[in-house]
Amino acid sequence: MAIGPDFPKFPTSKSQPWQSLGPGKEVGKMVGGAEKWVMMVTAQTPTNIAVIKYWGKRDESLILPVNDSISVTLDPDHLCTTTTVAVSPSFDRDRMWLNGKEISLSGGRYQNCLREIRSRASDVEDEENGIKIPRKDWDKLHLHIASYNNFPTAAGLASSAAGFACLVFSLAKLMNVKEDQSKLSAIARQGSGSACRSLYGGFVKWIKGRDEDGRDSLAVQLADEKHWDDLFIIIAVVSSRQKETSSTTGMRETVETSLLLKHRAKEIVPKRILQMEEAIKNRDFTSFAQLACADSNQFHAVCLDTSPPIFYMNDTSHRIISIAEKWNRSEGMPQVAYTFDAGPNAVLIARDRKAATLLLQRLLFYFPPSSATDLNSYVLGDKSILKDAGIEGIIDVEGLPPPPEIKDSIPTQKYKGDVSYFICTRPGRGPVLLSDKSLALLNPQNGLPK
Amino acid sequence: MAIGPDFPKFPTSKSQPWQSLGPGKEVGKMVGGAEKWVMMVTAQTPTNIAVIKYWGKRDESLILPVNDSISVTLDPDHLCTTTTVAVSPSFDRDRMWLNGKEISLSGGRYQNCLREIRSRASDVEDEENGIKIPRKDWDKLHLHIASYNNFPTAAGLASSAAGFACLVFSLAKLMNVKEDQSKLSAIARQGSGSACRSLYGGFVKWIKGRDEDGRDSLAVQLADEKHWDDLFIIIAVVSSRQKETSSTTGMRETVETSLLLKHRAKEIVPKRILQMEEAIKNRDFTSFAQLACADSNQFHAVCLDTSPPIFYMNDTSHRIISIAEKWNRSEGMPQVAYTFDAGPNAVLIARDRKAATLLLQRLLFYFPPSSATDLNSYVLGDKSILKDAGIEGIIDVEGLPPPPEIKDSIPTQKYKGDVSYFICTRPGRGPVLLSDKSLALLNPQNGLPK
Missing domain, CATH: 3.30.70.890 (GHMP kinase, C-terminal domain)
Incomplete structure (x- = not known):
């Protein structure tokens, strides 16, 4: 896995379309090997603090705000969420662990994010391990998600912003979603409004948007963290x-x-x-x-x-x-x-x-x-x-x-x-993939929390 | 002195105009007696609590508010100011004592109230004591004022509202000012905005008014304290x-x-x-x-x-x-x-x-x-x-x-x-005169605090 500090590229996608496996059949494929593989991605995403505040939704379920907001992204070295997402044909359902404790994914906010990300999945090939996942298979494969905050969750430090941003970012990398950070931010927004602003480092604006379906309610970067590094x-x-x-x-x-x-x-x-x-x-x-x-x-x-x-x-x-x-x-x-x-x-x-x-x-x-x-x-x-x-x-x-x-x-x-x-x-960078496999929160053999 | 509970009448004014004494001459007159008389009035005025708030002036010196407000007058048995005002040809300057301690009257708010009240003074005759004060003499006579709150001044319980209302009410009685409570409230307003609402019992509206000189920024009674006596x-x-x-x-x-x-x-x-x-x-x-x-x-x-x-x-x-x-x-x-x-x-x-x-x-x-x-x-x-x-x-x-x-x-x-x-x-009554001379805060002989 290659890691760039800001816009890391993940497993190269192949341009040729792959044939999907029909329902009921085993999904995903390990080239010339056993079928019980686990593919994982680990990412780290910052929290952010609004300096022009978001308060009030015009649409409760899509999480569309009544006004624009602007935030400063905080240095993930001190405040961040780390999330490992894993996929495996051996998983029988979607599961999530937050700070080591299993939590329910049945809430609308998680479901919205998972649905939106899955619908944008692409073919994925991990050449090193000989794993291929055709685009259509993502609907049938289950996910394990483990998330950890490096700060107290209950302290009121925007843990849900970093958490949903990290969930969406890491899943997008895992599933080879080709949309840019801004489009991803509109998905993270459906998990927690302010999460959309954690898809970028530096200074970020969440544009409230006008469309009823919320597609234009997304974050854009105003300046990166190096622009004003006195703060x-x-x-x-x-x-x-x-x-x-x-x-x-x-x-x-x-x-x-x-x-x-x-x-x-x-x-x-x-x-x-x-x-x-x-x-x-x-x-x-x-x-x-x-x-x-x-x-x-x-x-x-x-x-x-x-x-x-x-x-x-x-x-x-x-x-x-x-x-x-x-x-x-x-x-x-x-x-x-x-x-x-x-x-x-x-x-x-x-x-x-x-x-x-x-x-x-x-x-x-x-x-x-x-x-x-x-x-x-x-x-x-x-x-x-x-x-x-x-x-x-x-x-x-x-x-x-x-x-x-x-x-x-x-x-x-x-x-x-x-x-x-x-x-x-200090002000800090946006989401990054973590290449160091020892930092993964899930066990690479069984996809369960370490 | 006769006392009615709400609109007490004070020393009957004579309709015949009296001759004023010229400047430098001794003012006021004790019929057939010594000139060192002291004439006093003691009044009690409630405090009030706004239920639609006054916050913001459109004119700082006239104390004109940016919006109307409504208050409930509080029972003076528990929260009130008692004020004795005295006039005597022997006083050499205006003086005031608040809770026993002499305070300066040089502030604009006191000066505005004193000026407005003096300009509306009428002839006064105290037949019992044989004292006559022609209207014109009020400009030359000096006043002693003693005021006392039956609650801690510093406790943030609108002491200035009751205080200025009582000052204006008692001076108006002393000087036989013939204007109604509403007009008096517009004078008290110049001492402390919310004081205008303490000129009435029960439920009171301070109309913000439109005139630049503030003459229509005054209080009116919406209902007396008996109207809603469950509260x-x-x-x-x-x-x-x-x-x-x-x-x-x-x-x-x-x-x-x-x-x-x-x-x-x-x-x-x-x-x-x-x-x-x-x-x-x-x-x-x-x-x-x-x-x-x-x-x-x-x-x-x-x-x-x-x-x-x-x-x-x-x-x-x-x-x-x-x-x-x-x-x-x-x-x-x-x-x-x-x-x-x-x-x-x-x-x-x-x-x-x-x-x-x-x-x-x-x-x-x-x-x-x-x-x-x-x-x-x-x-x-x-x-x-x-x-x-x-x-x-x-x-x-x-x-x-x-x-x-x-x-x-x-x-x-x-x-x-x-x-x-x-x-x-409970909700309570408006200002009253106190007939019991033992309640006066100034000594009837020398006009100094008891």
Whole structure:
């Protein structure tokens, strides 16, 4: 298997049409060998964070949004889903394991993705192992899928976006689907709306589209991750005592009851999309930050305008915003943008590495780890920034001075334990195939989880 | 002094015009006696809570709002301002004391109210004490003002609304201003916007008006407090660690930066005002509650849509909303409406006394007093409802069972200490004069605070 970093090519397809096996007959073919082969592909797909938010569907089952959205793809080294998909004539049904636990594939979202991908399958030949699968056989062959997030699934970090993107991407490679990433994104969208934006690295726009069948509701890349590589991202995973409204339920209730959503979707977001595209194109951090913060706040405003109201941010989220706003104001220009999805976690996008260092000092000053937590499990991801911030251990956190912008406001309160941990990361690349077979999540002999 | 409960008449004015004293001469006259008299009036004015919110001015100095609002006046027995205003030729300048402490009257808001009231003064004769003040003399006579809130000023309970309403009402009585309550409300409005709604009892609408000079931006009574006397109100004064944005600053920033406010003010509120008037007229609690809750949430939504965002509600506020929403849903129709002003305190309006009893049980279950607080200082106002709720002491609070609507959600968390205290009250009457001279806050001999 060959792996390119961005648009990897998978098993070369043959142009000659192959004859399909009739129903009831054994499908797929191992040239001159036993019939119990397993063919596998493993891929890794990033998560993403919207900076112009998606909130509200115009079509629930096709997952068509009421407005365009724009996201930043996060570095898969720190936040990604790895998925292995396998096909074998020996599988008797489609099965899936998420983080090692078997889950049902009967839901409409999985079924939609599987159906759409299967309908686009092509002939596949694995010359090395002498396996041939004619296009028509994909309808009869069953799949095993194993997926793993390198971050806590329940932490509200867009695991479903990375998950469905990875499912669709890896299946497309396995089945030799010849459509481009954008077309694949329209399939991933049917699994989870924001998944379509995880088919690309860098800066991605999900165009809401106009067609009733949703074929033009897909993602396009605005710029790759190298375009604006100054940016640095710190995610604060916030401790929460509240059970949150799922985003599916939440956005349905907002569409049904908010009197502000329609105005936002029709009048406000279209202008912001153009402004955000311009800001990204020009690497204009001031505009980028103003737009991202305002749009995050407006998304939470329409949640609050829902009946019953939806609260995703909590007091800790509010405090993080205040810290960022106060600092930005004192500097005279934004050093950090904040954005919050359907939960209390803050995604903080710093102007550059230096700003991220100063930000981390502020965050650790206000939110030191609780006594039982060691720094190594409190600051995750790219820990190199800790050293820049002069922090090697808890004692350095305790010694952090109050940020200069609050020097007159006394006493300064600290909020130990209100943040579970931080993840330091950056904008990152899109999906990739993993050539290292040892990284596969399924056993190559029987197609079951390792 | 005669006192009527609602529209009290004060010192009978004489129709004959009196001669004014020229500048520099001694003003006012004690018939056949010494010149060092002090004439005083004491009044009591309620606070009010908006159920369709005022947020945003179209004119900052005249305090003209961007939309109409509707409020419920709260029973002054539990929440009111008492103000004594005194005039005497011996006073050498205007002075004011708030809760016993002298404060400056130099601010524009006080100056506007004093100027407007003085310009409408009439001849006054106190026959009993033989004092005559010709209309023209009011410009030269100085005033002493003492004001006292029967509730904590800093608790975010609309003290400025009751305060400015009481200032204007009592001065109007002292100076024999002949304009009706509505005209007075337009003066109080220039002290604090929502003060105009405290000139009436019951249910009050502040009409935003159209004139540039603000003369038609005034309050009218929709119904008096007897019209719908089933309603019962519980205020949760919520403990807060945050310093809040003042409503003056907050609404200015919302007007300047929120893209949703204009849509709310122009398209949404006008319809809600009509619906709320109808709900009040028909004592339709279901509509009343839905409108009040939705409008409170939308007000906080536009605060969140402000840049930088404004958060008035905190996690405790959110929890109170969740408790109310869950209970309302389980009953199939609203039992309680909630509304929050520019702070975390909840004002909960119960359908009737029985609903208020059930509500208080729920509130005390989730928010028991902290160990150091005794029940008597935790539930204030009309404590009679405690008995209905079967609660005579802390032990009864501890014994409260979880509300039936949450019987399946375990474990139930409690939030001891998150509420400072509750005030039980009802819709109430408008301003009244207090005839009992012992209630005056100024000494009748020297016009200084008692």
